[in-house]
Amino acid sequence: MSTKVLMGKKGFEEFATIVGFTEAEKEERGALLEQSYMPFKVTRYYAELIASQSEPYRTQMINIVLPPPGVKPYKGRFDPYGNKSYRQDETAFLQHKYKKTLLLHIDDFCIANCQFCYKVNEIRHEDIGYTNIMEKAERAVQYLEAHPFIDNVLFTGGDPASFRKTSDLIKLISALLSVKSIRLVRFATKALAYDPARFLDGELLAFFDQVRQTPGKQVSVISQFNHPGEISDVSIQATQALLSVGVQIRGQPAIIRGVNDSVETLIDLQRKFLDNRIISYYLTVFMPVRGVEQYAIPLDEAFRNVAESKRNLGGLEKKGVLLTSHDFGKLEICGFYPTAERPEKIVLKWHQAVGPDYLPERLKELIPTRSEDLMILDYKQGEMYCLDHVFEHNGLPYVNADGEIVENLSSEAVR
Numbered sequence: 091m092s093t094k095v096l097m098g099k100k101g102f103e104e105f106a107t108i109v110g111f112t113e114a115e116k117e118e119r120g121a122l123l124e125q126s127y128m129p130f131k132v133t134r135y136y137a138e139l140i141a142s143q144s145e146p147y148r149t150q151m152i153n154i155v156l157p158p159p160g161v162k163p164y165k166g167r168f169d170p171y172g173n174k175s176y177r178q179d180e181t182a183f184l185q186h187k188y189k190k191t192l193l194l195h196i197d198d199f200c201i202a203n204c205q206f207c208y209k210v211n212e213i214r215h216e217d218i219g220y221t222n223i224m225e226k227a228e229r230a231v232q233y234l235e236a237h238p239f240i241d242n243v244l245f246t247g248g249d250p251a252s253f254r255k256t257s258d259l260i261k262l263i264s265a266l267l268s269v270k271s272i273r274l275v276r277f278a279t280k281a282l283a284y285d286p287a288r289f290l291d292g293e294l295l296a297f298f299d300q301v302r303q304t305p306g307k308q309v310s311v312i313s314q315f316n317h318p319g320e321i322s323d324v325s326i327q328a329t330q331a332l333l334s335v336g337v338q339i340r341g342q343p344a345i346i347r348g349v350n351d352s353v354e355t356l357i358d359l360q361r362k363f364l365d366n367r368i369i370s371y372y373l374t375v376f377m378p379v380r381g382v383e384q385y386a387i388p389l390d391e392a393f394r395n396v397a398e399s400k401r402n403l404g405g406l407e408k409k410g411v412l413l414t415s416h417d418f419g420k421l422e423i424c425g426f427y428p429t430a431e432r433p434e435k436i437v438l439k440w441h442q443a444v445g446p447d448y449l450p451e452r453l454k455e456l457i458p459t460r461s462e463d464l465m466i467l468d469y470k471q472g473e474m475y476c477l478d479h480v481f482e483h484n485g486l487p488y489v490n491a492d493g494e495i496v497e498n499l500s501s502e503a504v505r
Contacts, residue, residue, distance in 0.1 A: 093288075096132050097131040105130075105132060122156065122158070127382075150350065154204055163475060166491065168210065172418075188442055188444065204280065208379055208415075223254070224261060234269045276309070282329060299335040301336065310339070313329075314342055343410075346387070357399045372413050374414070389474050390472065394431070435466050440458075
């Protein structure tokens with residue numbers, strides 16, 4: 091199967107024509123693209139899907155693949171999730187940040203690029219390292235067998251579904267599931283939005299059906315739908331096909347300025363998850379990505395938008411957890427004190443901290459890192475866009491714009 095991909099200057103010109111840019115719009119968006127570090131790339135399918143939308147959805151979806159206009163309130167950084175920092179020294183494609191999970195990085199290619207992606211530095215260099223997918227799988231299996239307490243694998247990219255041959259995907263997943271301790275293989279993909287026909291492959295679906303019939307083994311897709319307009323008729327067809335062969339599908343949108351910061355858009359997105367049997371999973375705030383900081387939303391504003399959307403949803407629709415992800419792990423934003431409208435304190439809880447070997451010693455001395463413990467930290471309304479801003483303000487260790495951990499010595503953090 092082949093998918094038409096628009097990329098580079100020529101691709102941008104074709105995209106501008108498909109979505110109906112005026113010359114002024116094309117000039118403005120082209121200038122903003124120059125300020126981004128993420129190369130332009132999108133499928134023709136997705137461009138035509140955008141063109142079929144009415145406003146505001148048309149502009150919101152354009153903002154996924156092209157940087158929107160807006161103020162950049164701070165300077166972001168490359169690798170804002172510590173993605174490279176935690177990889178294994180001798181096998182850079184393996185990452186063991188969390189005790190029970192191994193991450194396997196296939197390559198740094200995507201079939202289309204989201205401008206707000208936290209892996210911008212890797213994708214723009216497209217450094218694939220090991221080219222043999224089975225060599226990576228074999229090394230992953232060796233690691234898993236040496237660490238039998240790991241029970242699930244997340245393989246990622248780039249986008250592991252986009253450029254993988256069906257035979258490669260089957261070999262990879264089969265190898266990982268062959269390890270006795272592995273109960274679940276999951277992969278994060280944007281392909282259900284950018285190229286949903288990829289998942290209508292009969293050979294791939296037949297393989298997933300075989301996995302479904304294997305006791306104690308399962309496959310899960312983390313679908314990176316960021317906007318309800320992405321859940322098209324073809325996407326729904328692909329989603330239902332996956333569900334019919336036992337693949338669990340979870341929705342993991344990033345909450346970003348100009349795309350889904352509208353409460354109405356968030357309501358529609360979460361309703362469409364339920365309507366199409368997609369499990370609402372994480373709602374992640376924008377990471378501090380270098381070059382496109384205009385996507386950022388203050389943490390209190392993101393919380394209020396999500397909270398208001400959930401007031402308009404039923405119980406099963408509002409199961410997504412609002413997280414802020416960081417080099418140090420994932421933290422749930424539980425709320426603000428005294429109110430979300432007057433936030434003087436932020437209430438955080440570890441969804442999961444990275445392994446203790448990867449945490450600064452001073453951070454472990456000052457705050458709890460167990461998932462059941464709360465942190466209540468000082469907060470400045472409208473000025474804090476990421477966890478580093480909160481930690482710096484509270485005198486805790488944080489990561490600066492150069493990617494360096496700063497050991498702040500003036501902490502009076504609240505436990």
